[in-house]
Amino acid sequence: MKCFYAPETETHDPLFRLTYGKIQRNAEQAERARLLLAGLDALSLSVTAPAPAPRAALEAVHTKRFLDFLETAWDDWQKLPDAGPEVVPNVFPRAATSSYPETILARAGWHMGDTSAPIGKHSWRAAVRAADCAVAATDAVLAGAPHAYALCRPAGHHTSAEIAAGHCLLNNAAIAAARLRTKHERVAVLDIDVHHGNGTQDIFYDRDDVLTVSIHADPTDYYPFFTGFAGETGTGAGEGYNLNLPLPRTTTDAAWLSAIDTALTRVAAFKPDALVLGLGLDTHEDDPLMGMKVTWDGLRHAGEKIAAAGYPTVLVQEGGYLSPALPKSLASFLSGYLGVRAPALEPT
Numbered sequence: 001m002k003c004f005y006a007p008e009t010e011t012h013d014p015l016f017r018l019t020y021g022k023i024q025r026n027a028e029q030a031e032r033a034r035l036l037l038a039g040l041d042a043l044s045l046s047v048t049a050p051a052p053a054p055r056a057a058l059e060a061v062h063t064k065r066f067l068d069f070l071e072t073a074w075d076d077w078q079k080l081p082d083a084g085p086e087v088v089p090n091v092f093p094r095a096a097t098s099s100y101p102e103t104i105l106a107r108a109g110w111h112m113g114d115t116s117a118p119i120g121k122h123s124w125r126a127a128v129r130a131a132d133c134a135v136a137a138t139d140a141v142l143a144g145a146p147h148a149y150a151l152c153r154p155a156g157h158h159t160s161a162e163i164a165a166g167h168c169l170l171n172n173a174a175i176a177a178a179r180l181r182t183k184h185e186r187v188a189v190l191d192i193d194v195h196h197g198n199g200t201q202d203i204f205y206d207r208d209d210v211l212t213v214s215i216h217a218d219p220t221d222y223y224p225f226f227t228g229f230a231g232e233t234g235t236g237a238g239e240g241y242n243l244n245l246p247l248p249r250t251t252t253d254a255a256w257l258s259a260i261d262t263a264l265t266r267v268a269a270f271k272p273d274a275l276v277l278g279l280g281l282d283t284h285e286d287d288p289l290m291g292m293k294v295t296w297d298g299l300r301h302a303g304e305k306i307a308a309a310g311y312p313t314v315l316v317q318e319g320g321y322l323s324p325a326l327p328k329s330l331a332s333f334l335s336g337y338l339g340v341r342a343p344a345l346e347p348t
Helices: 007-013 029-041 057-060 064-077 104-111 123-142 172-180 198-204 253-270 296-308 326-338
Strands: 002-004 016-019 024-025 149-151 187-191 210-217 241-246 272-277 312-319
Touching: 002 029, 002 123, 024 064, 029 272, 029 326, 057 064, 057 123, 057 172, 064 104, 064 123, 104 172, 123 149, 123 172, 123 253, 172 187, 172 198, 172 272, 172 312, 187 198, 187 253, 198 312, 210 253, 253 296
Parallel strands: 002 149, 149 312, 187 210, 187 272, 210 241, 272 312
Antiparallel strands: 016 024
């Protein structure tokens, strides 16, 4: 399997996160990269640095003003009196008649949906290089590879066309899907991260050429809270082309794997030419965000099921946070996907 990783993504190492009214260390830390790389190494999978992707690949899913904001936000933020080290908004537009603002403080609120995706000095470069990984993996599949993996961080599936949120800056999975569409008529996105892929859903919600399916913890009491319910099925031409499968936070292997079967049945009915897999590993029982209780065996079986579907597949890394279990979580899924023995990897 071809795997892509850009060391520059490690320069995005955010600090700020607000949880239950407390300022805490952000969960999307650069240390995640080391843990995920250890998972690849356990399967003797090497990584290649991706070539720079064309700006058009980003503009296929994101607005120009959003990309401009991400590129310039930190520099503009530093011009504020007594500015903090990261861009973190403290005001958000809510009125339907909101006008696009000019000041950096207001633009931060416009383009950032919450306080969990702060922008630091190197965040733009890191986000672009993460997207480069997704594009490189997509191009490998378009060139005939049966599958390719993109180790993307920051993750992307909570970012819509112009709103970043939930530890995400650029939507890598959506960028991959749009690029697949340049050569394929129909593309499916299957997101198995423990959080609803609300940004990906939003980007393709009114389209019938990209099917979006998300399996995730019930948003009634879990991030992103406002989307991810079963009644969200698409709008306009996209009606019926979005499927959400919310599950209780007590979900263990059997129910999760059953949901994957349901998802793959819908994907098969869509008859896509290619698949984007949003590979979140935060369903694991030891993940610190405590969304589900899936085991390493469950992850391995999920890999087997998705591989058996037989689609040319771009695997895009989404969540999976700081835990000694993370390397084995990635190795377990990929061992099932690739049909190789799961490594006897001790938690780091």
